Amino acid sequence: DAGITQSPRHKVTETGTPVTLRCHQTENHRYMYWYRQDPGHGLRLIHYSYGVKDTDKGEVSDGYSVSRSKTEDFLLTLESATSSQTSVYFCAISESSSGRDYGYTFGSGTRLTVV
Amino acid sequence: RKEVEQDPGPFNVPEGATVAFNCTYSNSASQSFFWYRQDCRKEPKLLMSVYSSGNEDGRFTAQLNRASQYISLLIRDSKLSDSATYLCVVNAGGSYIPTFGRGTSLIVHP
Numbered sequence: 001d002a003g004i005t006q007s008p009r010h011k012v013t014e015t016g017t018p019v020t021l022r023c024h025q026t027e028n029h030r031y032m033y034w035y036r037q038d039p040g041h042g043l044r045l046i047h048y049s050y051g052v053k054d055t056d057k058g059e060v061s062d063g064y065s066v067s068r069s070k071t072e073d074f075l076l077t078l079e080s081a082t083s084s085q086t087s088v089y090f091c092a093i094s095e096s097s098s099g100r101d102y103g104y105t106f107g108s109g110t111r112l113t114v115v
Numbered sequence: 116r117k118e119v120e121q122d123p124g125p126f127n128v129p130e131g132a133t134v135a136f137n138c139t140y141s142n143s144a145s146q147s148f149f150w151y152r153q154d155c156r157k158e159p160k161l162l163m164s165v166y167s168s169g170n171e172d173g174r175f176t177a178q179l180n181r182a183s184q185y186i187s188l189l190i191r192d193s194k195l196s197d198s199a200t201y202l203c204v205v206n207a208g209g210s211y212i213p214t215f216g217r218g219t220s221l222i223v224h225p
Contacts, residue, residue: 031211042215042216043159043202043215048211090159104204107158
């Protein structure tokens with residue numbers, strides 16, 4: 001399996017506190033993504049990155065920021081956590097070359113509960 | 116109309132049955148297609164890519180119908196272990212942002 005790890009695996013935090021989730025890859029893939037998954041909504045893209053310091057917003061980016069200072073790390077920060085951000089967060093990586101898409105590999109997820 | 120649509124199911128089938136799922140997509144420029152499997156409380160995992168000519172991997176067969184803009188997944192001789200949610204993924208040519216369907220739930224019972 002591709003080397004992609006997320007940390008922490010589980011976290012409980014209080015409303016209003018900042019939270020940072022980490023995604024680390026050892027595959028040197030160019031593209032990295034953060035998704036949240038909630039019942040009835042499927043996977044929704046929060047932010048993505050197409051290179052070091054190159055990031056962009058997805059469909060549900062409000063309340064989230066990201067950073068990618070190294071190829072291998074993609075951080076997701078909830079600036080001030082709210083209960084609506086209770087979710088399962090997945091990181092994914094991808095590498096496309098010569099126009100071919102090899103698909104996406106997901107981390108094991110982070111279960112975040114905001115109380 | 117959603118970009119990628121799947122019947123959420125659940126599809127309840129007995130062991131040994133053959134079951135098929137479809138996934139329709141709206142962007143005619145779509146170039147890459149995949150089926151993913153997701154077990155409860157786990158991450159999605161790539162099951163198979165879908166090629167224009169269709170492809171088969173053991174009991175699983177994937178087909179692409181560009182004219183009608185859908186992909187299909189056929190599972191033969193269903194096993195209890197096939198119980199999961201199956202997600203289709205579509206990517207437009209030149210894009211690195213995939214579009215995921217919400218998944219089809221399959222339950223295989225004894």
